[in-house]
Amino acid sequence: MLENPTTPAILIYINIRAFNLGHNMAAGFKDLTTEEIRYYHSLLTEELTDFDCGDLCKGDNGGEPYCCKAEHAVPLLYKAEFEHLKAMGDLWHEWKPVTGEDKKIKETASRDQLFCECKGIAHCVRDQRSISCRTFPLEPYLDRRNVIIGLTFVRDFTQRDPDTGKVKCPMTRRKNDVRQEFVDAHFVFWEKIMLRREEEFETYVETSRSLRRERNRTGRQFQVLMPSHLKESRMARKFMY
Ligand code: SF4
Numbered sequence: 443m444l445e446n447p448t449t450p451a452i453l454i455y456i457n458i459r460a461f462n463l464g465h466n467m468a469a470g471f472k473d474l475t476t477e478e479i480r481y482y483h484s485l486l487t488e489e490l491t492d493f494d495c496g497d498l499c500k501g502d503n504g505g506e507p508y509c510c511k512a513e514h515a516v517p518l519l520y521k522a523e524f525e526h527l528k529a530m531g532d533l534w535h536e537w538k539p540v541t542g543e544d545k546k547i548k549e550t551a552s553r554d555q556l557f558c559e560c561k562g563i564a565h566c567v568r569d570q571r572s573i574s575c576r577t578f579p580l581e582p583y584l585d586r587r588n589v590i591i592g593l594t595f596v597r598d599f600t601q602r603d604p605d606t607g608k609v610k611c612p613m614t615r616r617k618n619d620v621r622q623e624f625v626d627a628h629f630v631f632w633e634k635i636m637l638r639r640e641e642e643f644e645t646y647v648e649t650s651r652s653l654r655r656e657r658n659r660t661g662r663q664f665q666v667l668m669p670s671h672l673k674e675s676r677m678a679r680k681f682m683y
């Protein structure tokens with residue numbers, strides 16, 4: 443549950459995704475199946491780094507990774523993903539809203555998604571992590587043509603936590619420590635899921651535009667981690683911003 447429901451960070455992140463999923467509901471999309479979830483999970487097995495990046499943030503967060511605490515991030519799972527993971531063990535349960543604010547957040551989930559909570563880092567099972575866990579802290583970046591050209595850090599987690607004054611996810615300042623194998627594999631995953639679900643595509647068109655708008659307005663830079671096959675692409679660089 444949310445210990446601090448007013449924490450702005452993940453709420454913004456979740457609301458953007460949920461809004462777009464709700465939009466797609468009207469379009470009559472076909473829900474993902476557990477077979478598809480198994481396939482997507484199989485694409486998301488690369489490690490983010492060569493070391494345990496939790497060591498970078500645990501010290502400032504009561505000994506737990508920042509991104510694994512429900513007050514910082516409540517993962518949104520596909521219902522088929524929840525079913526798949528429940529068949530594997532009891533790591534996940536549906537998130538129960540407590541406050542009025544929580545309840546409003548819960549309502550933003552689309553018909554085929556659920557806000558979920560895991561039992562905590564002490565019980566984490568690598569193969570039972572959700573897509574949200576596996577992809578964090580990166581999401582796709584689409585260029586001015588709305589073509590995916592790489593991954594970028596989830597913007598909210600590049601900011602400082604108001605309680606600790608520390609950057610929420612320290613990895614967002616360590617681009618060079620992200621394994622290229624992770625970027626390459628996740629690029630494939632994002633390409634596939636955006637083709638499968640239009641709302642995911644629309645979500646990231648909008649978040650990418652918003653990064654560019656902010657860059658133009660304030661000069662704030664953002665990182666784009668490119669897959670191996672696009673590193674030398676002049677087209678990708680030409681339309682990046
Ligand atoms: S991804 Fe970021 S927030 Fe999560 S454990 Fe690694 S450094 Fe900490």
Ligand code: SF4
Pocket residue numbers: 509510511560561562563564566567570571572575
């Ligand atoms: S399943 Fe593991 S990686 Fe995902 S939030 Fe829970 S502890 Fe973190």
